[in-house]
Amino acid sequence: MHVLRDILKPCAKALSAMPFALSLLxxxxxxxxxxxxxxxxxxxPLALVAALTAWRCPRARSLCWxxxxFVYCVVRAGAVMQQRLPxxxxxxxxxxxxxxxGLPQVRSDADRFVLRVEQARFDGKPFPLHGRLRLAWYRAxxxxxxxxxxWRLRVRLRRPRGFMDPGAFDGERQALLERIAAVGYVRKQGPNRSAGRRAFCIDGVRARMARAINHALDGGKGAxxxxxxxxxxxxxxxxxxxxxxxxxxVSHLLAISGFHIGVAAxxxxxxxxxxxxxxxxxGKRWPRPAAAALAAVLVASVYACLAGLGLPTLRALLMIAVLAAARVSRRSVHPLQALSLALSAVLLFDPLSVxxxxxxxxxAAVALLLAVLDRRRVSGLRGWLRGTGQAQLLMTVALLPVTAWFFGQGAPWGLLANLFAIPVVSMAVVPLTLAGMALQPISATAAGVLWRIAGWIMRKTWAVLAVMAKWPGAHWYLPAVSGFALLLACIGALWLFAPRGIPGRWLGLLLWFPLLWPRLPPLAPGAFRATVLDVGQGLAVIVRTRHHLLVYDTGARYPSGFNFGDAAVLPAIRASGAGPADRIVISHGDNDHAGGARAVAKAFPDARRLSGEPKRMPVPMPPCHAGQHWSWDGVRMRVLSPPAHLRPLLHGNDLSCVLLIRGRGGRLLLTGDITRRMEPGVARQVGSGPPLILVVPHHGSNTSSSAAFIDALRPRLAVVSAGWLNRFGHPRPKVLARYRRAGVPxxxxxxxxxxxxRFPVAAAPRVIARWRRNHSAYWRE
Known part of the structure; x- marks a missing residue:
């Protein structure tokens, strides 16, 4: 009891604002x-009852808040969703x-930017379109x-819609956070012309400063x-x-965080x-402590605005403002009190920030530092090293559950990397960079000298970090984290770093086991599991047996550099907890099938490879041909097409590797983009056997899926991989009608x-997940 009393005593002043902040949260x-x-x-009506109860019954105020x-957040979220394009x-x-x-991206293929809508017209009439548009302007x-x-632009729009894959980035959630009402592109035929410019906006200052830094350092990594x-x-x-x-x-060093704002203050x-x-x-006119506090707020505010005023910077700025106000008014404010007030302000300003x-x-980082770190001061270098080491150990270990939940990975060498990088960046790079920014309007030459020094230091620091990134185990990916495992790991972290005097702190490690070593659904010999990924207008399939993994096609790659190998295939493999890929099969050379192959092959350099069009592949691959086969864990895989003797006579889609995967309880046919010309030969080789699942050829194009092909296969289920509202109209209504007439869902x-x-051993194949339905949320389409 004495230990708990000593722990809570310093925090007593913080408890007044904390209940309100936690209730909001x-x-x-x-x-x-x-x-x-x-x-x-x-x-x-529920909100009215809660307000009256809070007024009449103080003990129930936390629940009422x-x-x-809850009601306030529903109102705000509903307003944002209502702004989306009908x-x-x-x-x-x-x-x-x-x-x-913001800061637009100017690339060789297109300019990409966000447009804040002031006026909109549809069909010649005013239209109530508000919010922000994410646009691409090709050949701008x-x-x-x-x-x-x-700008006055003619744009073609659609609602923001992301790709729903295991472990992948949630683009629709990000669109909600950024208040994106629609996405689209600028039409060439429109009356696109400039309509002046805003008199002043901070983004213009940011862009000019970025150009000045780039010019001073002649581009390159330092810039x-x-x-x-x-x-x-x-x-x-x-x-x-x-x-x-x-x-x-060390990603927080690149994204301006609260730490950088603190340095600026x-x-x-x-x-x-x-x-x-x-x-x-x-000092006679203005006390030095009050002046210093206000200067800290002013400098921090300017830097936060130049940084784009993200959430971490806003949190730090609010905390600094609270502490500065207390300093000016000569009142004592506990840091937890300041954190609670900052949390309340952020949630009231933007409840969707959670x-x-x-x-x-x-x-979480600041709360843990304030609640857990030893407050006993030790002067000198020993004290600084002790405090820095404690803080980095706490951040590396205690925040791992949250990092795994959002990003699916951890950084085992993060403690050493941060112990090295943070002092260099905070004591040298950031001060020199900020000083250069302050001097730039006065003397570009002096600013350039400071930036070149900072750039040299940053390049050397980054070179060391690049070496550390190659150490064994640096890239540590975790399977998809369940909410229960996240909760247990967070409790374990708090227990592990509890203050001295609380017994059995090491037992907190036991609560980490569900997070670090989750129980993956086992696959029996002869069983397998397949996932047809959502990669838009393309194809990517992952097939897992008991001990092996196959990747069939990898989706597209775009001129912007975005590719589905990095964005969908690799995250899905890591989220599944499966081992490295043993074989990569790329059906043919079209970009929508082979675009991500380089990224996947780089991630799994030891995987064997096959392709229908090796000469069009971004990485070396031997050709596939009918008759090739292999067996994994009681699951047989056989290439059905193209026939070796016909390869010189075939081209394009008809060279697609067609792969039949046969387990004890079911079969899967992967067809690439074959046309009707190849379908009869494939159907003959498929023959009879356990229930068949078909990945529809060529995304449901009219060139494939003939009635004879469907009747010959009689699949239990057909899966189409196509893009939402794609310009080809896939899957074609006529093709869907053929499957419907054959009774194929x-x-x-x-x-x-x-x-x-899932393809079990003793039962028919069954769909176990439709990612958009199984992971529904109010912000998803």
């Missing part, structure tokens, strides 16, 4: 668990006037997509990293940079301290998301 978070937002007709927070108007043209926001005029420019640190400009960062950051657990306070020491008479990883990582990844099918 629980109420807002509860909304994010809903599949459908409830009607306001039922919620508004939770209810009010479904009936998808793929229609609109004339809009708006201002370019030079310097068209610049911040603060106002890319300093732009990210200085103004939150991550456009120049490459996938390799992010891979190093993730492996070393400290620099502002130290500047005022120095001025007041030089001119002590200033959907972002930055929210949880930012607030059809699943489309465009509407179902990824489709997972």
């Amino acid at each position: 629980f109420g807002v978070t509860a909304v994010q668990c809903l599949d459908v937002l409830p009607s306001l007709d039922a919620l508004l 939770m209810v009010l927070a 479904r009936r108007l998808e793929r229609q043209d609109f004339d809009v006037v708006g201002v370019v926001e 005029p030079k310097a068209a997509a610049r911040p603060c420019l106002r 890319r990293l300093l732009r990210a640190l200085g103004v939150g400009d991550k456009r120049g960062l490459r996938e390799g940079d992010w891979r190093i950051a993730r492996a070393d657990g 400290l620099l502002g306070a130290l500047l005022i301290q120095g001025i007041w020491r030089l001119w002590p008479s200033l 959907l972002s990883a930055g929210f949880w990582l930012s607030f 059809v699943l489309d990844t465009a509407t179902a998301g990824a489709v997972s099918i």
